[in-house]
Amino acid sequence: MPDTDVFILKTLLKAQSEFVSGSSLATALGISRVGVWARLEKFRDEHFEVEAVRHRGYRLLQEPPTLNESLVRAYLALLECDADVTFCEEIDSTNSEAERMLASARKTPFAVLALRQTAGRGRLGRRWHSPNEGNMYASFAFRPNLPPIKMQTITLWMGLQVCDFVNTELGLPVKLKWPNDLMADGKKVAGMLTEARIDADRTRDLVFGIGLNVNGRCADWPKEVSAVATPLAELNGGLLLINRLAAQLTKACVQAYQAFIDGSYQNTFMELWTRYDGLFGRDIQTERNGAVLKGVASGIDENGSLRLKLEDGSMISLHSGEISLGSARHPV
Numbered sequence: 001m002p003d004t005d006v007f008i009l010k011t012l013l014k015a016q017s018e019f020v021s022g023s024s025l026a027t028a029l030g031i032s033r034v035g036v037w038a039r040l041e042k043f044r045d046e047h048f049e050v051e052a053v054r055h056r057g058y059r060l061l062q063e064p065p066t067l068n069e070s071l072v073r074a075y076l077a078l079l080e081c082d083a084d085v086t087f088c089e090e091i092d093s094t095n096s097e098a099e100r101m102l103a104s105a106r107k108t109p110f111a112v113l114a115l116r117q118t119a120g121r122g123r124l125g126r127r128w129h130s131p132n133e134g135n136m137y138a139s140f141a142f143r144p145n146l147p148p149i150k151m152q153t154i155t156l157w158m159g160l161q162v163c164d165f166v167n168t169e170l171g172l173p174v175k176l177k178w179p180n181d182l183m184a185d186g187k188k189v190a191g192m193l194t195e196a197r198i199d200a201d202r203t204r205d206l207v208f209g210i211g212l213n214v215n216g217r218c219a220d221w222p223k224e225v226s227a228v229a230t231p232l233a234e235l236n237g238g239l240l241l242i243n244r245l246a247a248q249l250t251k252a253c254v255q256a257y258q259a260f261i262d263g264s265y266q267n268t269f270m271e272l273w274t275r276y277d278g279l280f281g282r283d284i285q286t287e288r289n290g291a292v293l294k295g296v297a298s299g300i301d302e303n304g305s306l307r308l309k310l311e312d313g314s315m316i317s318l319h320s321g322e323i324s325l326g327s328a329r330h331p332v
C-alpha cells in the first residue's frame with residue numbers, strides 16, 4: 001500500500017474539510033497533478049466522498065463506513081502513533097494470525113486488524129460472527145515475560161480501557177459485564193478474548209483480541225446474534241468514523257498494556273472498575289461444578305475475581321465462568 005495514499009489522506013484530514021490544492025499535493029509528493037487526481041479517483045472507488053473544485057483543490061466530505069488501511073494509517077500518523085499494524089482483508093482469526101506472527105518471532109508490540117474473519121473465536125469456544133460490514137476485529141500481541149500471577153488482571157484492565165475510551169472519546173454510555181463484555185442497554189457491544197502462552201513460570205506471549213460492533217446493522221445479523229448484540233452506531237444514532245476509532249483504539253490498547261507492565265495502572269484500576277461495573281448490586285447467577293450459584297454481584301477482589309454475595313450472606317470469589325442476570329430490571 002503506497003505511502004502516497006496515506007500522505008494525501010493525512011493532508012486532507014489535517015485540512016479539516018478545507019480545500020487542499022492538487023498542485024501542493026503534487027509538489028509535496030513529487031508526482032504530477034494527474035497522478036494526484038488518479039489517487040483521488042481510487043479513493044472514490046473505495047467509498048470516500050471527495051469534492052474537487054477547479055482552482056481550489058480537493059476536500060474530504062465523507063469517509064468509508066468500513067475499515068480502510070490507508071485511512072487508518074493516516075489517522076495513526078496524525079495521532080503520532082507508530083504502532084506496527086498489519087491489515088488483512090480476510091483472515092481466519094486475528095488472534096490466530098497474531099499467534100502465528102509471534103511464533104515467527106515478530107517484534108512486539110504489534111496489532112492485526114481484519115475487515116472480515118472466517119473463523120472468529122469467542123470465549124468458551126464460541127464463534128464470533130465477523131462479516132465485512134463496518135465492525136472492528138483486532139488483536140494486539142505482546143511478550144510480557146512475567147510470572148502468570150502478575151498477569152491476572154490484564155484482561156480486566158484492557159477491557160476497562162476500551163470501556164473508558166468508548167465513554168470518554170466517543171461519548172457513548174457503555175458498561176462492563178465481568179469479565180469484559182462491553183454492554184449497552186442489555187446488549188453486547190464488544191467481546192474480548194485474551195489468549196496467552198505460558199512457558200515454565202513465565203507468560204511468554206499474550207494476545208488481546210477485541211471484536212467491536214461499530215457500524216454493522218442488527219438487521220443484517222443472524223437472529224441469534226441480533227438478539228444479544230448491538231452496534232455502537234445504534235447507540236450513537238448514526239455511523240461512526242470507524243477508521244479514526246480503529247487508530248485511537250490501537251493507540252489506547254498499546255498504551256494500556258504499557259501502563260499494566262510498568263504498574264501505573266494500579267493508580268486507577270479500582271476507581272475505573274467501580275465506575276464501569278455494570279453488574280454491581282445486581283442479582284446474578286452462574287454455574288460451578290454443575291451447581292447453580294445465585295447471589296448479588298459485589299465488585300471484584302484484588303485478583304480480578306468477581307465477588308458474589310450468596311443468599312446465605314457468605315461471600316465467594318469467582319475466577320471464571322459465564323454470568324447471567326437473575327433479575328433483568330435494569331439491563332447492563
Ligand code: BTN
Nearest residue numbers: 093120121122123191192209211
Ligand atoms: C467473546 O465475547 O466471546 C470474545 C469475542 C472476541 C472476538 C475477537 S474478534 C478479534 C479477535 N479474533 C478472534 O478470533 N476473536 C477476537
